[in-house]
Amino acid sequence: MSIKAFLVKLLFYSVLVYLINLGIGEFFKNDNSKKTQLGIFYPETRWNEFYSLPEKSLDLVFLGSSLCYRGINPELVDSLTHLKSFNLGSSIQSLTTTYFVFEELLNHQHPKVIYLDLFTRTLNLEDQLESVRYNYEFMNSGEAKDNLYLSGLNFTEKIQFLFPAFYKRDQLNSIFKYAFKSIDTSKISDKYYKKGFVKSSKRMSTASLNLKLNGLTKFDWTPTERTEIHLKYLQKIIDRCKDENIKLILSSTPIPKSFYKIIELEQFEKTIQDISRKNNLEFINYNKTGLPLNDTLHFKDHHLNQYGARILSTKIAEQINNSK
């Protein structure tokens, strides 16, 4: 076999595999679309709803991870404060991703206040792909979306992002789970509600929470190589908010008390406190504001369910009203 024939064959195989990979990517996309219709996959609905809002109509926006979009119900906040708010939290939202979501937010809205909800993983998440994928596909084309890919991912992740069959492969588990049975919508306990909020009706027992405690080291506060980068983006958010005259409040939604026993959060909280002090920002740590929460107000390990979210959202609304 000549070198030319060898290279042609190699190219042919590579192109073929790449095309199959793109086909699988489309399959995953369709699967997400089905889940979006059922209300159990949220990013697309959230971004669509956001883009449908009139320009510069929001007063208050919540940014953060799943803790944020499950814990803060903008509709309840709005009804108590008479403001217009939206929750732009997304799954595993790191601070790097938050920055580009924030850029896109400012392309369409100019809120007076932004609540930036922080958790250990928003500061020490290493795998940016996980974080980017829940936004990139659903954001409108433009500079913020381009920058999310170009600056939000490192070189390796940029390559991986070209292979949807690879980076979306964790979807296979749920696809397989529902391959032989249809999803019983009446049994779905958490669904997209509105304004970015995801309502979870399921309650978690203390016993089942305790069962989960063993596998939760990933939530521990250990700065990673990426922490510096995430903190750099946090500073950029702070600076831009100052430039745009937007009040930025740093917050931390509550996690179950039983988790607090095993996760060393002090260092994380100290880091945020130092940043807020240095930049003259308010940091509200809802773990320490005496909210009447217990384990049954949580859902899926550390997230708040709709009952817990009601308590937190009411508290936020109360604080906003007090500061008016």
Added chain:
Amino acid sequence: MLFNSVEFPIFLLVVLFTYWLIPKKWFQWQNALILGASYFFYGWWNWQFLALIFFSSATDFIVANKLGKTTKDKTRTLLIWTSLVVNLGILVYFKYSNFFIESFVDLMQTVGLNFNFASLNIILPVGISFYTFQTLSYTIDVYRGDMEPSKNPINFFAYVSFFPQLVAGPIERASDLVPQFEKARKFNTELGADGLRQIIWGLFKKVLIADNLAPIVEKVFDGYETMPPIILFIGVTLFSIQIYCDFSGYSDIAIGTARLFGFELNQNFRFPFFSKNVTEFWRRWHISLSNWLRDYLFIPLSIQFRSLGIKGIILAMMLTFILCGLWHGARWTFIVFGFWQGVILTYEFLSAKKRGKIKKRMNKNLYNAISLILTFVFWKTSMILFRADNLHHAWAYFSSLISFDLFQFSMKDILAVMDPLDLLKFLIFIPFMLLMEILQREKLHGLEITNYKWYTKLILYSIIAISILLFTPIESADFIYFQF
């Protein structure tokens, strides 16, 4: 840098492209490129330990060249001891210091003396056991007069650090590999194509089987106290498959990568699960280590103990396998693992005639089938020692496994340690791997399918490549043999 990382294919493409752009007559520049690329490859993990490889290579290059120039016995002995002390000294310091200190403290405590030695904070340099043995074989061969010393330091340094096999073998003899560095190489499309196939086969075993099995095996070995015997049985069976796919997968990627550069490395695994006795198993498992131990340890020891007759051979065998166990890691479990191998090999050595008679009386296929199963069961039992954290863990696992409940099979128990998708993956990938290895048992690797129809090849390559994309575990695991 890991073979199963995203960085590796990019690194490989850049180095390979540059390498073949260099004209054939300037092959020394190709060697220099390999040397630079290998140091970069290793430095990606920890650049500080490059000094160690450099020091080891430099010592053996100088020692071998001096050995080539002198005929004085005293000087030659001094030189070979220099090489042995330097190389083994580095290995012992980095790999065994803490083990010896801790074992000494434990021993003293058993006789009532309390010593308070703090463990040394030593990081084990990846691949140290592999490149130390490789470079040692060179000086010993030169000392024995089996090969001429290499005159060119770049060729020799490139041989020691050759990145495809630097961190986990195969342990290449200088007499096999150095001559390949000393002549021009031409890109051979057949060799290159088969190298690529071998890389894909290695990735299939490593990523799709070993890495997917790793968390399940870990779950079983960590929570063995609460697991039913059948799950412990499945756990150790899966570990046997995991370690085979992990290590032979690495070897396939290493050999395949070397072939892309025009080098031929030695086969490191020859389908060991089809062995009919343990002696044969060790001829098929980690062949480069078995051969090294045979030539540089067992044979010299046998000669040393020849006055003892058969007892001398047994002694040499036991010592070789205990050291083989210790080579794998600084733990008592590995020493007992080696000892256990030695015991069985001694049994096989002593009972060879008797077993030959039984074989003649029995149906050949039945005898072979029983031998095959017994060998695998023996290997599996040894794997408990290999995987356990300590001897207590190994014994507790083993004694929990031996129970009448072993035959109580429940799907619920299995689904408690793996989800249905995992189960489906294993039910497809493991039999497929075994089937391909049976079909290809006379070939170099499981995917050497040059005689298949083009469309069969196309389908197989596509399925494997897509499966690698789809089923790579989210948490990728290191190669097990990196820790050795």
